[in-house]
Amino acid sequence: MSKANTRRVTASDVARAVGLSRATVGFVLNDTPGQTIPEATRARVLAEAKRLGYRANTSARALASGRTRIILLVLPDWPLDYSMRTHLDEASLALDEAGYSLVTMTPHPGGQARPLWETLRPDVVLGMAYFTPEQLDEMRASGIEHIFPPTPADEQEPAQELGFVEGPRLQVEHLLSQSRRRLAFASSPDPRLADLAQQRLALASDTLRTATGADFAHVGAIDESTAAQQVEKWLGDGVDAVVAYNDDIAALVLQAALRAGTKVPQDLAIVGHDDTPLARLLVPSLSTIRIDNAGLGRYLAALALSAVNGEDAPAAGPETGATLVVRETS
Missing domain, CATH: 3.40.50.2300 (Response regulator)
Structure with a gap:
């Protein structure tokens, strides 16, 4: 296969193919806010980008925007049971719909792996359990601005x-x-x-x-x-x-x-x-x-999105409660 066939398709290639300026195509491909680009033009650019096999340069985009569009969820060392799997599936789906990827990690006692918040530079770090003061210090030293919960367990009430x-x-x-x-x-x-x-x-x-x-x-x-x-x-x-x-x-x-x-x-x-x-x-x-594990997953995603968008955290709704189901054993 020739180098011409393996070269990465760029935004300039898409611009030449549709006969538009590189700036206009860049605005469309990056979904840049505040631009008044006709919907027909936007659709033509996106269709041509798909035909050519264009893939965004995520590293360059992250450098330009200051965002990686990655949400890191730190899991306790718990078994991945039915409830946890349902929770994670729904959170991942909700974040994907908003254009974010959910990545999980589980710190283990005595583990030597480098924390993913250092290597991925996620936009938000969420914890299913409270972080230790040492973990919070490490995250902030790595430049993580959005952390939830933001304080250790001894400064908070149980996770109601x-x-x-x-x-x-x-x-x-x-x-x-x-x-x-x-x-x-x-x-x-x-x-x-x-x-x-x-x-x-x-x-x-x-x-x-x-x-x-x-x-x-x-x-x-x-x-x-x-x-x-x-x-x-x-x-x-x-x-x-x-x-x-x-x-x-x-x-x-x-x-x-x-x-x-x-x-x-x-x-x-x-x-x-x-x-x-x-x-x-x-x-x-x-x-x-x-x-409501699915509802909790969506709530978790909403917490992350509110942080990256600079909005107030969503109020806990009925999905964060519990319901008694009476069957035959009581």
Whole structure:
């Protein structure tokens, strides 16, 4: 293949092909604001650029505009479960529609990889969890102007906008409304989820103490190897309801209870969290907490776009709350 066939198509090539000035074509290809270019001219330029195989020089555009059109989302070291995947898919789609790319990274303890905020120079860095003071200092030293959350965890309240407060509260209140009085909390043994599981336990415990003056009768981590023994112990001590960290943990509790011959929900009520497809497929189907993960993804995208556009952050709407879904286990 000759060099002529592999040379990158430039805006000047498009300008020559359509018989317009390089400036006019540049305004169209860069979508420069404030220009009064007829729509027919704009359409002709874009059509010719597509025919010639023109691709924008993103590096040059970033230098000229000061923007890379990249949003970096820093993820906690959590499993990429159903809820997280839904959240990320929707955020990525919303940002793509606005002309931005969503890039994710997950810092690992002891990791040696160079942070992507240093190499990509994103327009915004978002965190699914609070950043450490050291991370915030590193980002600002790298020239990152837009960071959310902008302050570390010890300077903020728990992330109520993500539905973490409403979910555990609704789990407990629902079970109490069913005249359940001896509750257990089934947590996750995954060390990556320890902080989040502890947060949900604390919120559920506060609700229970406020309503009854009592604490959970039992708290324990559940996995496939311990579920049967743990649930048998709880049932033997009179536990009549279980608040589960998520639907996966609730499913393990349900399986153990049914294998022990326990009637659900007559003798043991169970409420999960996240409303995954599993919750609907179980028999009996699982009562759970629904979080609008797609809505949260769009909200996350809106936060990023408001930052790069110099606008006020959007107010949290109903998509940031939680809803109780009552099925057959309660």
